[in-house]
Amino acid sequence: MICYDISHPKRLRKAAKVLGNYGLRVQKSFFQCEISKEGMHKLRGELLEVIDTKKDYLYIYPLCESCAQKAQSDGKGQLIRLESFEIY
Numbered sequence: 001m002i003c004y005d006i007s008h009p010k011r012l013r014k015a016a017k018v019l020g021n022y023g024l025r026v027q028k029s030f031f032q033c034e035i036s037k038e039g040m041h042k043l044r045g046e047l048l049e050v051i052d053t054k055k056d057y058l059y060i061y062p063l064c065e066s067c068a069q070k071a072q073s074d075g076k077g078q079l080i081r082l083e084s085f086e087i088y
Contacts, residue, residue: 005057014050
């Protein structure tokens with residue numbers, strides 16, 4: 001799970017675009033990504049090129065498969081379960 005607080009609209013749009021290439025937007029500033037350690041390293045590098053670390057915040061919360069399966073929700077929202085698939 002990745003979230004951010006970015007103060008400038010241009011950086012905000014760029015960060016959202018980068019994250020959209022890796023995962024699914026579940027809230028305005030929250031993305032759910034299912035990627036390898038190498039993929040996460042690459043994603044973090046791309047985001048660090050976009051954000052201003054003196055003004056913006058970036059949070060990455062790694063969740064193991066077991067932890068993700070234990071997620072709970074209340075209200076009308078639904079939990080999103082990312083599943084791998086192949087296109088033939």
